[in-house]
Amino acid sequence: MKAKPKQLPSPCFLIEENLLRKNxxxxxxxxxxxxxxxxxxxxxxxxWSVFPIVSEYLSGCSASSLNEARLAKExxxxxxxxxxxxxTDAEFGALLTLSDRISFNSLxxxxxxxxRSAKAGVSSGLRVNxxxxxxxxxxxxxAFPQSRLGIPREELDTLPEGIEGLHVHAxxxxxxxxxxxxxxxxxxxxxxxxxxxxxxxxGGGHLMTRxxxxxxxxxxxxxxxxxxxPYLDVVLEPGxxxxxxxxxxxxxxxxxxxxxxxxxxxxxxxxxxxxxxxxEMPYRPDMxxxxxxxxxxxxxxxxxxxxxxxxxxxxxxxDKPLKVGDQLIFEDMIHYTMVKTTMFNGVQHPALAVQYAxxxxxxxxQFGYEDYRSRLG
Numbered sequence: 001m002k003a004k005p006k007q008l009p010s011p012c013f014l015i016e017e018n019l020l021r022k023n024x025x026x027x028x029x030x031x032x033x034x035x036x037x038x039x040x041x042x043x044x045x046x047x048w049s050v051f052p053i054v055s056e057y058l059s060g061c062s063a064s065s066l067n068e069a070r071l072a073k074e075x076x077x078x079x080x081x082x083x084x085x086x087x088t089d090a091e092f093g094a095l096l097t098l099s100d101r102i103s104f105n106s107l108x109x110x111x112x113x114x115x116r117s118a119k120a121g122v123s124s125g126l127r128v129n130x131x132x133x134x135x136x137x138x139x140x141x142x143a144f145p146q147s148r149l150g151i152p153r154e155e156l157d158t159l160p161e162g163i164e165g166l167h168v169h170a171x172x173x174x175x176x177x178x179x180x181x182x183x184x185x186x187x188x189x190x191x192x193x194x195x196x197x198x199x200x201x202x203g204g205g206h207l208m209t210r211x212x213x214x215x216x217x218x219x220x221x222x223x224x225x226x227x228x229x230p231y232l233d234v235v236l237e238p239g240x241x242x243x244x245x246x247x248x249x250x251x252x253x254x255x256x257x258x259x260x261x262x263x264x265x266x267x268x269x270x271x272x273x274x275x276x277x278x279x280e281m282p283y284r285p286d287m288x289x290x291x292x293x294x295x296x297x298x299x300x301x302x303x304x305x306x307x308x309x310x311x312x313x314x315x316x317x318x319d320k321p322l323k324v325g326d327q328l329i330f331e332d333m334i335h336y337t338m339v340k341t342t343m344f345n346g347v348q349h350p351a352l353a354v355q356y357a358x359x360x361x362x363x364x365x366q367f368g369y370e371d372y373r374s375r376l377g
Contacts, residue, residue, distance in 0.1 A: 008250050010327070011269040013338050015050060015247040023209040023242055024057035030208055030215060034222035036234040039081060041204045042068040043345050044239015044335050048075040048377040054242065060100075062201075062237040066091045067346030067372040069098040075377070081201065081237065083127060083167055085148060087113060096120040101199070103127045103167035106151060110160060118162055123198065125165030126151055130185040132170050134178040135205075137281055143170040153189040164198040166190060171205025173240055176217035179206050183225050199233040206236055209244045243335035248288070249274065253326045254305070263300045265322050270304030272311045275333070276340050279310065285337075288329040290316040298322070342375035343367075 008014065031038045039060040048071055060079030061072035072080045082095055083103040092113055095102065102117060103125040104110040110126060117124045129150030135141035142149040149169070170182055182202065187194070194200070208218055226234055251269040258264065271278040275285060293299045296317035304311035343349060349367040356362070 010250055010252040011267075011274065012250045013047075013247065013333060014250055015047060015243075015334055017050070017053060019246040020050060020053060020243070023244060023246060024054060026209055026215070027238070027241060028057045030219060030222075034219045034234075035226050036222050036236060037079075038236045038238065039079060040076070040242055041237040041239030042072060043339065044204065045243040046071060046339050046346075046376050047334075048373070051076045058242075062204075063099070063346070065346035065348075066095055066098075067343065067348070067369050069095055069346075070369050071346070071373060071376070073098045075373075081235065083169075092116065096122050101125060101165060101201075103165070103201070105149065107155065107160065110163070114160070114162055123164045124162055125167050125199065125201070126156070126160075126163055127167040127169070128153075128156065128186075128190055130168055130170055130182060130189055132178075132182055132185045134170060134174050134181065135172045137172070139280060140172040142172075156190070156193070159193050159196050163196075165200060166193065166197060167201040167203065169201075169203030169205070171203065173207045173210075174205050175207065175210075176214040176221070179218050180221040183221050187225070187228075194229055194232065197232060199235060200229075201235040201237060204236070204238045204240065206238055207241050207244065208238070209241045240335040243338075245332045247332075247334040249285075249330040249333035249337065251328045251330065253322050253324055253328065256300075256322060256324060263298070263322075264303055265300045265328075266303050266305065267313070267328065268305055269313075269330075270306045270311055271313045272304060272306050272308050274304075274341050275313065275330070275337055277337065278313055284314045285333060286331040287316050288331055290318055290328075293317055302328070339376070343372045346372050 027038050038058055039062050040054055040058050041062045043064050055076055061076050062081045063069035063072050064084050069080055069082050079100045080098055081101045082099040085105045086109060099122050101123045105127050127150040129143050129147055129152045132143055168186055171178055207213060208215060251267045253265050254268050255266040277283040293315040294317060296319050298321050299315055299317045300322055301315050302313040351366040352364045354362050
């Protein structure tokens with residue numbers, strides 16, 4: 001990171017172009033070698049201010065909501081592939097005008113919207129659950145038996161008329177071996193449907209830009225599938241792999257206290273407000289020039305700025321004592337962390353309304369696309 005502390009507000013997400021381009025160049029090589037199409041998953045990275053860079057390498061986006069689909073069409077261009085666990089009547093028409101392909105999470109959703117989708121000329125697909133368990137953290141495993149995401153094999157003996165694709169998402173920051181097993185599972189469980197399709201979307205979670213990832217294995221697995229099914233357009237939609245290790249969250253020490261024998265630094269950032277995975281997963285972000293507790297002379301518990309007692313980022317060790325005003329840099333905070341500080345997945349915030357004593361209701365504010373967009377670029 002070349003930016004100097006005084007050049008940046010705090011807290012601040014800082015994206016580094018050189019690192020972003022390095023990832024995109026590798027992803028583009030995979031795309032070309034394997035004969036597949038790679039698009040950007042906005043649920044993982046949606047900072048539209050750098051879309052002009054990303055669009056030099058990728059041809060489109062995947063969206064999970066009307067807000068994401070609008071952002072993709074208006075700020076990125078190219079193909080838009082849309083999937084959500086359910087669609088509303090009010091938004092579905094607009095989604096059809098923005099989408100080139102749209103995937104349905106259940107047969108009931110397909111039956112509800114199939115006529116409208118066909119009339120709009122949008123290519124329709126079904127999301128399926130391949131039943132593989134490649135994700136250790138339950139919160140991020142979309143393929144467990146009770147998952148609401150995707151249609152299991154036992155419900156899909158034949159393709160409904162009008163379905164042209166299958167959408168599969170079962171990975172989260174996985175290696176190439178997981179991608180290989182996912183492809184094999186799709187052929188094993190849904191191979192009887194492939195001859196009647198035009199495309200297959202293998203979703204995201206293929207963390208091909210992580211150091212040590214076996215690119216050749218991924219390329220061979222995708223190429224083999226493509227050779228066995230040459231009539232299918234094969235799509236991947238990583239979000240994390242695009243923005244992996246491309247920037248940091250810059251924060252500042254506001255106060256230092258000692259409680260129960262523990263040195264505590266209070267920062268101007270927050271696990272609750274800015275890094276929810278720290279509490280949800282749980283997850284310990286790496287910090288520049290810091291180590292695990294006890295690995296360096298001075299260990300501190302880092303706390304957030306909110307009033308939540310549990311807004312604790314973790315314990316970190318430093319070579320020197322911290323001072324108020326010190327800049328602390330959390331590494332690799334651009335994928336997912338950034339989008340989770342806004343309307344994640346582009347999902348609408350609830351409206352604000354008041355019911356008065358006489359019974360009448362006033363809607364004070366409703367949130368929309370501009371609220372989503374303005375937080376991201």
